[in-house]
Amino acid sequence: MLNGERLTGTGRSKLTAALALAFLGAVTSVSGTSAQSAVPKPGASVFTTDIAPILQAKCEACHRAGSSAPMSLRTYEETRPWARSIKARVSRREMPPWHIDKTVGIQHFKNDISLSDQQIEKIVSWIDAGAPRGDPNDMPPAREWGNGEQWNIGEPDLVVMSPKRVVPAHGPDWWGDLEVDPQLTEDRWIQAIETKPVGVARRVVHHAGTTLIQPDGARESLSEFAVGKYGDIYPEGAGRLLRAGSKISFGVHFHSVGEELPVVIEVGYKLYPRGYVPKHKVTEVNVGVINGHLFDDLDIPANSVTRHEAFAKLEKAARIISYQPHMHIRGKAMTMDAIYPNGQAQTLSSVDRFDFNWHVAYVYDDDYAPLLPAGTILHTVGIHDNTAANRLNPDPNQWVGFGNRTFDDMLQCHVLLYYMDDAEYQQQVAERQAKKKSQTTQNQ
Ligand code: HEC
Incomplete structure (x- = not known):
């Protein structure tokens, strides 16, 4: 290898390093x-x-x-x-x-x-x-990291553990769902959630998301652990409802590391006090197949780059908390636009280098979270790359459509938001403007 470059054993790293070397070809080496x-x-x-x-x-x-x-x-x-x-x-x-x-x-x-x-x-x-x-x-003093067992959201009121799985020393990556019934006997409002692997599991859990399965069977994605993620704390006065009788499903991606390791994942909840009902209910809007627009339509021919769109109309005014594109291995990019009732459109966010190995939810700063009037349409555009140029593509000669398997594909944008009435919307917009104005004058 060049210059003591270390290559790890997996095919993927080799490929990546090869790309890195190609990229560096023109650059003077060290x-x-x-x-x-x-x-x-x-x-x-x-x-x-x-x-x-x-x-x-x-x-x-x-x-x-x-x-x-x-x-x-x-x-x-x-x-x-x-x-x-x-x-x-x-x-x-x-x-x-x-x-x-x-x-x-x-x-x-x-x-x-x-x-x-x-x-x-x-x-x-x-x-x-x-x-x-x-x-x-x-050298700056070493940064303290603790032992990784502490909760970033603070001590949870409820902790639910996943069933234990053993990840073999060697083997392909494993994706799957592990369901648990935590025997919840009362409705409670969630203030913050954090999902984390326990102990050595951190080495093999690439990501783990939890889905709440409500007693009526409705599924809502709840929280996600991905390396470097610190848990979700909802804005003040906003929460999500955990109903009595709900089940929790852990959706996981494990990656073997050359040593057999037991894996348990836990999800911790901080709850609002018993009987307290937060002013805002945090809701997930899924712009994509869930709305029925794309279910039959996701059509990704062999050796092609495709563009698909999805829409969801917000019947009430809303404040967006976070945005998380979800596609599979052909996924390349996803943009989320707001089409306002007056017909004007604006791009809120865009992911231009989507990578299936990372599931990042982009959480807006409080002073920048989109405030959208009733009647706004959320519009997402997803690009899939089913050519050989996509380094994750196992076979560019296959047609690909909607499906749950990694090798099928999806186009979904998970948007966390809360709805509000028009009066509160006007008030939040006015407060935001006043704050911006005072910041601008301070800077002059
Ligand atoms: C959220 C977790 C995370 C953060 C933050 C992060 N990395 Fe990584 N990094 C990874 C993981 C996991 C891999 C291995 C998988 C991959 O290659 O994508 C990796 C791979 C790499 C590689 C490729 C190693 C190889 O095989 O050649 C380099 C280089 C790298 N990271 C540098 C950095 C640098 C520099 C930073 C900070 C500026 C950084 N990373 C921040 C998780 C992270």
Whole structure:
């Protein structure tokens, strides 16, 4: 391998590294040994003062021992062998996994883990300059991560465990649903939810979502664990109803890591006090097949890139909390627009590099969450790439349609929102405008 580049055993990483190398073809390479002793130019970036703080803030959540990323990036020694791969992944915005198109729509999210343009530039120029270490005495103090067992939402009032599964040392990735009846005897309102694998399970759980199966059989997706996710805390006065008799289904994606490991996943709920009914009920609107628009229509011919649309009309005014595109391995991009009652349309958000391996819900900042008047139509456009250019595509010569299997496809946009009446909508819009105005005057 070039320059001490480490390749891990899976086909996927090899492929990725091969792409990374192709991408780097035109770039002057950095030799492993000479780089160790590279003398930084005055003012140039060095690991200890410039790069380590970025890795602590944006990478260590996943890239540390016991977490699911393939390597730790906590020290210079750990990071240096990966310089070439880091440059490729970071400059293509594949790492950290945040797939929002930065050129369109709202850019303010509570869970934004992406790098700024300046941070990308800093990392790339540091690697181009030979990845110098800098003075070891300048290393920032190590970031404390705890043991991963603590709840980010605070101590839950209710914890539900998944059935135990054993993930074999070697084998293909496993997707499936594990259902549990937590024997709930009363209706309660949820204030915050967090899903997390227990102990060693963190190493093999790529993602795990929970779905609430209401007593009448209705299914609503509830919460998701994906590496680097910290749980969902609903806006103040907003919640979701957990009905007596509901069941919880854990939808999981396991990934073997060369060692047989037992897996249990738990979901913790913080509940509003008994008898308290929050002002707003958080609801999931699924723009896609669920509305019946696409069920028969998802038509992805062999060797083609397709575009499909879905619509959902909001009968009442609404505030959007988060947006999560859902497609399978041919999924490439998804845009969510609002078509206002006056006919004007606006792109709210767009994911331009959808990656089936990551299920990210993009949670809007409170001051930027879309406020939509009654009668607005949510419009999503999904792009599927069924050509050989899609590196996850197992067979570009197959026609693909709707289905639950990974190799079938979907187009759904899971939108979490709450409805409100027109008076409250007007009030929220006015408050937002007043806040913006006072911020602008302060900045003058
Ligand atoms: C949310 C978790 C998460 C965050 C945050 C994250 N990574 Fe990753 N990273 C992963 C996982 C999981 C993989 C392995 C799967 C893959 O390649 O996509 C990976 C793979 C990589 C690889 C490819 C390794 C190889 O095989 O060549 C590089 C390089 C990388 N990450 C760098 C970074 C850097 C640099 C940051 C911060 C700027 C970062 N990552 C942030 C989870 C994360």
